[in-house]
Amino acid sequence: MLTLTANQWNLVYNVFSFGLVSMLACTIYTLVSQARVLPKYRNALVMSSMVTFIAGYHYWRIFNSFSESSEGMAVKVSGDQGAFNEAYRYVDWLLTVPLLLVEVIAVLALAKEVSKSLIMRLVPASAAMIALGYPGEISNDQNTQILYGVLSTLPFLYILYVLFVELGKSLDRQPEGVAATVGRLRLLLIATWGVYPVSYILGMGEGMASADQFVGVQVGYTIADVLAKCVFGLTILKIARMKSMAEGMKDDH
């Protein structure tokens, strides 16, 4: 049991609700904006809708789990039935993080072989990154936490290498403005993905010892998710619009 103050409890509760509604609104936004980009970019947009839809589902679950595992602002974090289920986040990331990366490749509409090669490396690396983080997250032992934290960082660094070095080579052939926006997208990705390890480190120690840690981890993860999924998705829409217009779609579309 972790006993939160009233302000802490309400902060976490409202931050979860904020995450939930942001994901849902973003899903509808990208779904109804499909007609505003050329057909070849709609797949990237649908993937973005699916990322926020999956995340919205998980925030709905997380919100309910937090509410139902609390009694008088004491949150049950034991890992037993009825406790706050942190694993929703990892199920979410296992699905959404590979999708997010495929989305970036899809919106660039690179040559088929280049796309395929990038996807074949980014998807397994991102899945490995999430899967390796989970044993550390649920462990109560600091050495295990450090071990899996480091293991999970290796695929993360590989992803950065692919995005910055390999993908960088393909950006020269993009229309004006697109390379700059993709550059900002990568920076957004690094800045927001950087929050996850910070939240992970914040949560380290023997079994989520303090209420402060718990609040920091939950608020940190949620803000990072909103930036990495909603803001990311809207940037994908923007890139798809820029490319559609560069390829002759009328400006009044």
Added chain:
Amino acid sequence: MLTLTANQWNLVYNVFSFGLVSMLACTIYTLVSQARVLPKYRNALVMSSMVTFIAGYHYWRIFNSFSESSEGMAVKVSGDQGAFNEAYRYVDWLLTVPLLLVEVIAVLALAKEVSKSLIMRLVPASAAMIALGYPGEISNDQNTQILYGVLSTLPFLYILYVLFVELGKSLDRQPEGVAATVGRLRLLLIATWGVYPVSYILGMGEGMASADQFVGVQVGYTIADVLAKCVFGLTILKIARMKSMAEGMKDDH
């Protein structure tokens, strides 16, 4: 605990339900009306749909929160788990108020630089306005309430300046009738946004002391929300229709 009379309790309950269904109906209305405006105005319309969607979500939560925190018409407003959660309104406003302002700029289809410059000023100002109101709303101390009330008014005045002085310069180039409708939109905005500070002041004092105060604040906020989001959104649709027709879309659309 605040004990309401049966009439008061039912008034609040039904006003919340009214707010909820108005937001949902307006969301669907603007979503299915997209084809009735030129493609370039659809983004403004989608933003309007998202504003009412986000507000609908929050009214659903507020309605449930009110019902679940009441026992025999005594409403728990302590701020603990299970109490009436006033913060839903602030999460709502934090998302919808910036969107509302971007919507106005988007429907005018101004030159890119003008749009960008207006948005870069209106969005941070509106977020600051909401964020500065919240500490006052949750405080029980009158001096804190006054301090944050005043601080929150500063960005509000800045928004009015941008909308009336800066935006006014761009209205001359709009088609006939549009400038007048935008003028009415701004008046609607001032009239409805004026309700929020009144409700805020109504709620001041030591911890929502009376049932009358509570009822006044909730009814006031809800009516203001319906005017500022639904009526506002339908006005945006009207402006988009006028501009579409001025630009050659056939009247039978």
